[in-house]
Amino acid sequence: MSYLQKITLTQFRNFERQAFSFEGPVTGITGLNGVGKTNLLDAIYYLCYTKSYFQSRELNNVQKGKDGFRVTGSFERTPGLQEEISCLWRDGKKSIEHDQAPYEKITEHIGKYSAVMIAPDDIELINDGSELRRKFMDGLLSQSGNGYLEHLLLYQKYLAQRNAYLKQAPPAYAAHPLLDIYDEQLAKHGAVLIRERNRLSAIMPAWVQDYYAQLSGRAEQVGMQYKASASPENLLLVLQQARSRDLDYRRTQYGPHMEDWLFSLDGQAMKTQASQGQKKSFLISLKLAHIKWLQELGKRPFLLLDDIFEKLDKTRLTRLFELLQQCELSQVFMTHTDAADLTQTVQRYYDTLQLIRL
Numbered sequence: 001m002s003y004l005q006k007i008t009l010t011q012f013r014n015f016e017r018q019a020f021s022f023e024g025p026v027t028g029i030t031g032l033n034g035v036g037k038t039n040l041l042d043a044i045y046y047l048c049y050t051k052s053y054f055q056s057r058e059l060n061n062v063q064k065g066k067d068g069f070r071v072t073g074s075f076e077r078t079p080g081l082q083e084e085i086s087c088l089w090r091d092g093k094k095s096i097e098h099d100q101a102p103y104e105k106i107t108e109h110i111g112k113y114s115a116v117m118i119a120p121d122d123i124e125l126i127n128d129g130s131e132l133r134r135k136f137m138d139g140l141l142s143q144s145g146n147g148y149l150e151h152l153l154l155y156q157k158y159l160a161q162r163n164a165y166l167k168q169a170p171p172a173y174a175a176h177p178l179l180d181i182y183d184e185q186l187a188k189h190g191a192v193l194i195r196e197r198n199r200l201s202a203i204m205p206a207w208v209q210d211y212y213a214q215l216s217g218r219a220e221q222v223g224m225q226y227k228a229s230a231s232p233e234n235l236l237l238v239l240q241q242a243r244s245r246d247l248d249y250r251r252t253q254y255g256p257h258m259e260d261w262l263f264s265l266d267g268q269a270m271k272t273q274a275s276q277g278q279k280k281s282f283l284i285s286l287k288l289a290h291i292k293w294l295q296e297l298g299k300r301p302f303l304l305l306d307d308i309f310e311k312l313d314k315t316r317l318t319r320l321f322e323l324l325q326q327c328e329l330s331q332v333f334m335t336h337t338d339a340a341d342l343t344q345t346v347q348r349y350y351d352t353l354q355l356i357r358l
């Protein structure tokens with residue numbers, strides 16, 4: 001089990017330089033709106049995945065007017081064994097250090113620590129385009145430690161090269177020996193992605209349905225259907241058959257990078273059919289299933305609960321805490337503006353609570 005003992009934020013968003021020490025299994029982070037509660041939570045997420053949960057542009061993580069930031073965490077992975085992880089971003093370059101020595105590849109760090117963020121406003125996962133859902137799926141599978149992340153990065157590398165070639169390629173009737181090479185590589189790495197995504201989609205929907213029923217107390221059927229672009233064995237053929245169309249459109253139009261995970265409610269698209277409350281319940285169920293997935297991989301994630309007290313009604317909040325009792329977690333961090341309200345709720349479920357007032 002991992003434990004985060006201390007975090008230091010330097011020029012990270014609104015924190016010039018500040019350190020926080022953690023004690024016990026549950027930490028509540030409280031303070032007025034805008035003091036940086038979510039930023040602190042996101043810094044913990046950053047240490048686990050070397051990226052922000054909320055910001056895709058690194059520059060947005062840098063304190064305004066500064067040229068870089070650093071987030072450092074002191075972890076205890078096994079009792080008595082400390083390690084320091086430091087994430088540094090400066091002038092467009094990122095470096096991740098382990099006990100002050102930089103990793104050669106950031107992928108060496110991924111899978112060591114895991115975190116699950118529950119932010120009920122996270123509705124984009126349902127409402128936005130397929131990219132966010134693909135990223136979510138890739139995030140889950142990258143934690144497996146079975147090479148998924150490496151295959152994903154190679155797939156993305158060859159995809160970028162194939163697309164660059166397509167942008168300036170001669171017409172379809174000409175020979176395209178480079179495309180033969182790219183197609184073979186995309187099919188090789190893409191087949192692994194499809195196989196693994198199939199495996200995930202055979203497991204997750206039942207978990208999500210189960211959590212949804214417990215959380216909402218309702219009988220609706222929620223579904224998650226993975227739309228594969230091809231079978232793993234067929235991907236090369238699909239790429240070859242799409243070639244002349246790709247040359248016309250000047251980009252790769254089929255493959256794992258175009259796939260989606262369709263969320264549904266009673267067989268209809270969740271995005272258009274579900275109410276705000278149903279979407280919230282579904283998202284939390286998805287996150288609980290994420291925790292379960294990590295547990296099955298032998299991991300105990302950090303749980304980061306952002307703003308749930310203000311955004312969830314009392315019934316959902318109570319059920320969520322009840323369900324969390326069954327989860328094996330490393331540490332729980334949660335934010336709230338009202339320290340007394342947080343304490344009152346949390347003390348029903350946990351014996352000790354550390355409060356950090358910002």
Ligand SMILES: Nc1ncnc2c1ncn2[C@@H]1O[C@H](COP(=O)(O)OP(=O)(O)OP(=O)(O)O)[C@@H](O)[C@H]1O
Pocket residue numbers: 012013014015031032033034035036037038039040059060061062063064307335337
């Ligand atoms: N790059 C940045 N540089 C400086 N300040 C930043 C940067 N990015 C965000 N901030 C500041 O961080 C604050 C928001 O922090 P955060 O979202 O963590 O607040 P919060 O305490 O969670 O608020 P709430 O209770 O409203 O959710 C804002 O005041 C914002 O201006």
